[in-house]
Amino acid sequence: MNAVSANLIGKKYGKLQALSGISLEVGEGDIFGLIGPDGAGKTTLFRILATLILPDEGTASVCGFDVVKDYANIRKVVGYMPGRFSLYQDLTVLENLTFFASVFHTTVEENYDSVKDIYQQIEPFKNRRAGALSGGMKQKLALCCALIHEPSVLFLDEPTTGVDPVSRKEFWTMLQRLKQRGISILVSTPYMDEASLCDRIALIQNGKFLKTDTPQNIIKGFDSELWSVRSDHMSKLLSDLRLNEGVSSSFAFGDAHHVTLKNGKCNSHDLSVYLDGLKHTNVCIQKIEPNVEDCFMQLSGKNIL
Amino acid sequence: MISKTQIPEDKVIVARDLTKKFGNFTAVDHLSFEVGKGEIFGFLGANGAGKTTAMRMLCGLSKQTSGEAWVAGYDIARETEKIKRCIGYMSQKFALYEDLKVWENIRLYAGIYGVPEKDIAGRTDDLLKRLGFEAEKQALVKSLPLGWKQKLAFSVAIFHEPKIVFLDEPTGGVDPAVRRQFWELIYQAADRGITVFVTTHYMDEAEYCNRVSIMVDGHIEALDTPNNLKQQLEAKNMDDVFHQLARKAKRTEQ
Numbered sequence: 363m364n365a366v367s368a369n370l371i372g373k374k375y376g377k378l379q380a381l382s383g384i385s386l387e388v389g390e391g392d393i394f395g396l397i398g399p400d401g402a403g404k405t406t407l408f409r410i411l412a413t414l415i416l417p418d419e420g421t422a423s424v425c426g427f428d429v430v431k432d433y434a435n436i437r438k439v440v441g442y443m444p445g446r447f448s449l450y451q452d453l454t455v456l457e458n459l460t461f462f463a464s465v466f467h468t469t470v471e472e473n474y475d476s477v478k479d480i481y482q483q484i485e486p487f488k489n490r491r492a493g494a495l496s497g498g499m500k501q502k503l504a505l506c507c508a509l510i511h512e513p514s515v516l517f518l519d520e521p522t523t524g525v526d527p528v529s530r531k532e533f534w535t536m537l538q539r540l541k542q543r544g545i546s547i548l549v550s551t552p553y554m555d556e557a558s559l560c561d562r563i564a565l566i567q568n569g570k571f572l573k574t575d576t577p578q579n580i581i582k583g584f585d586s587e588l589w590s591v592r593s594d595h596m597s598k599l600l601s602d603l604r605l606n607e608g609v610s611s612s613f614a615f616g617d618a619h620h621v622t623l624k625n626g627k628c629n630s631h632d633l634s635v636y637l638d639g640l641k642h643t644n645v646c647i648q649k650i651e652p653n654v655e656d657c658f659m660q661l662s663g664k665n666i667l
Numbered sequence: 668m669i670s671k672t673q674i675p676e677d678k679v680i681v682a683r684d685l686t687k688k689f690g691n692f693t694a695v696d697h698l699s700f701e702v703g704k705g706e707i708f709g710f711l712g713a714n715g716a717g718k719t720t721a722m723r724m725l726c727g728l729s730k731q732t733s734g735e736a737w738v739a740g741y742d743i744a745r746e747t748e749k750i751k752r753c754i755g756y757m758s759q760k761f762a763l764y765e766d767l768k769v770w771e772n773i774r775l776y777a778g779i780y781g782v783p784e785k786d787i788a789g790r791t792d793d794l795l796k797r798l799g800f801e802a803e804k805q806a807l808v809k810s811l812p813l814g815w816k817q818k819l820a821f822s823v824a825i826f827h828e829p830k831i832v833f834l835d836e837p838t839g840g841v842d843p844a845v846r847r848q849f850w851e852l853i854y855q856a857a858d859r860g861i862t863v864f865v866t867t868h869y870m871d872e873a874e875y876c877n878r879v880s881i882m883v884d885g886h887i888e889a890l891d892t893p894n895n896l897k898q899q900l901e902a903k904n905m906d907d908v909f910h911q912l913a914r915k916a917k918r919t920e921q
Contacts, residue, residue: 400813498714526868526909527870527913528910613847615871
C-alpha cells in the first residue's frame with residue numbers, strides 16, 4: 363500500500379486555480395520531494411493531505427484512508443510540520459512536547475525512542491520558552507512534536523527554508539534516519555539541490571506538476587547537451603552568449619554559465635571560435651551533466667531573454 | 668577613533684572593531700571590514716552567526732556596544748537619520764503594500780525617501796519600462812506573481828538612488844529563472860554605482876559577488892573574492908568553502 367496516493371487533485375481559491383490535475387504516489391518508506399518556488403501550490407497540497415481543507419476535485423488517501431471520509435483516522439497516523447512555526451511560543455520546549463504527546467493520548471516517556479535522536483540536541487534547553495529558541499532549534503523542536511505520536515507518514519512543509527547550508531545538510535541526515543525507521547516522508551523545498559536526496563520528486567509550478575520521477579530519471583530526461591562556459595568576464599560572457607543565434611539557452615550557475623546549443627546550428631567548437639573573436643580570455647567550455655535546477659528551468663520553459 | 672576626514676571616499680562601509688553584546692552574549696565580535704563603491708558584497712554566515720545583528724547596526728537600527736562604523740560617510744552611532752536617507756533595504760518579507768497599485772507603491776516610497784516631486788512621474792515610467800511592467804502600472808500589487816513583486820520591491824528599494832542597498836535573503840523561495848533575473852537587476856544597480864550588500868543561503872549566488880565575507884561565531888572568519896577563497900581552501904565551489912568554514916563554529920546555538 364502506498365503511504366500517500368493522490369488522483370487528479372484540483373483546488374481553487376476564488377478565481378485562483380491553486381492546484382490542478384495533481385496525481386502522486388508516495389511509496390512506503392520513501393522520501394518524496396515537492397520541489398518548486400513559493401506560490402506553486404505546495405502548501406495547499408499539504409493542507410489537503412493533512413485533512414485541513416477539502417479538494418474541489420479528485421481523490422486522495424493517506425495510509426489507505428480517504429482524505430474526506432476517513433479524515434479522523436488520517437490525523438492519528440500523520441505528523442505534520444507546517445511551513446510557519448506553529449508551536450506555542452509561551453510554552454517551554456518540554457511543555458510543547460508534552461502537550462503534543464497528550465493531544466495524541468500518549469506520553470513523552472512512552473514514545474521517547476521515536477524522538478530521542480533529535481530531542482537530545484535540544485534537551486539542554488528544555489526549560490526555555492519555544493519563542494526564545496534560534497531558528498535551527500525551533501525546527502528541531504517542531505520535528506520532535508510532529509514525531510511524538512510515532513506517525514507512519516510525515517508531512518514537512520519547507521522545513522529548510524531560510525536555513526543555512528550546513529544546518530540544511532544536518533536536517534537531511536535526520537530525515538534519512540527517519541526513513542531507515544520506515545517512516546514515509548513527503549517534504550517540500552524551494553532548494554533544488556535537496557532534490558537529489560529524495561527517492562522521488564515532483565517539480566511543481568503554478569499548481570501543476572511539470573514532472574514526477576526519480577531525480578536520476580529527471581536528469582536523464584534533459585533533452586539536450588549541456589555545456590559549462592567560463593571566461594574572465596562572466597557578465598559580458600552571458601550577454602555575448604545570448605547574442606549568438608546558435609545558443610538556445612544560457613543561464614548563470616554560480617561560477618559558470620550553463621548553455622544549450624541549437625542542434626545543427628552550432629557546436630562547442632563554433633562557440634569557442636565565436637568567443638575568441640569577441641576577445642574573451644581564458645575561455646573554458648566543458649560538457650557537463652545537468653542538475654535538477656537545469657531540468658526545472660528547461661521544463662518550466664521560462665525564457666530569460 | 669576615526670575622524671570623518673579619514674574615511675576614504677571610495678569606501679561606502681568602513682567598520683572598525685564593531686561589537687554588539689546582549690547581556691553577556693557577544694553577538695557581533697570586533698567586526699572590521701570595508702566595502703567599496705559599486706561593489707557587490709556577499710555577507711554570508713550560518714544562522715545565528717550574527718549577520719542580522721551586524722546589518723541592523725549598519726542600517727542605524729541598533730546601537731553598537733563598542734567599536735565604530737561609517738556608512739556612506741556617516742557615523743552609525745551619531746548620524747542614523749542621515750544614514751537612513753541614503754540607504755535602501757529589502758528583505759525576503761518585502762514591504763510593498765498589497766492593496767496599493769504598482770505606481771502608488773512607487774509613489775509612496777519615493778515620497779518617504781524624499782525624491783523630488785517633479786522627478787517622480789518620469790522616473791516611475793522609466794522604471795516600469797526597464798522592468799517591462801508598463802501594462803501593470805495600474806495593477807494592485809497583490810495581483811502580481813511573486814517573482815514580479817520581488818523585482819518591484821528591489822526597484823522600489825533603490826528608486827531614490829541610494830549609495831548602498833542592503834538585501835537580506837532577497838531571493839528566498841523564488842523561481843530559479845526569476846532568481847537569475849533578479850541578479851541581473853543587482854548587476855545593473857552595481858554598474859550604476861550603487862553598492863550592494865547582500866546575504867543569501869544560495870551558495871551559487873555567492874559566486875556572483877565581487878567579494879564575500881563569511882561570519883562564524885560573531886566574527887569574520889574569511890573575506891576575499893570567491894576565486895581566492897576557493898583557492899585558499901582548495902575548495903571546488905563556494906558551497907564547499909562555506910562548509911569548511913562554518914564547521915569551525917564553536918558557539919552552541921542560543
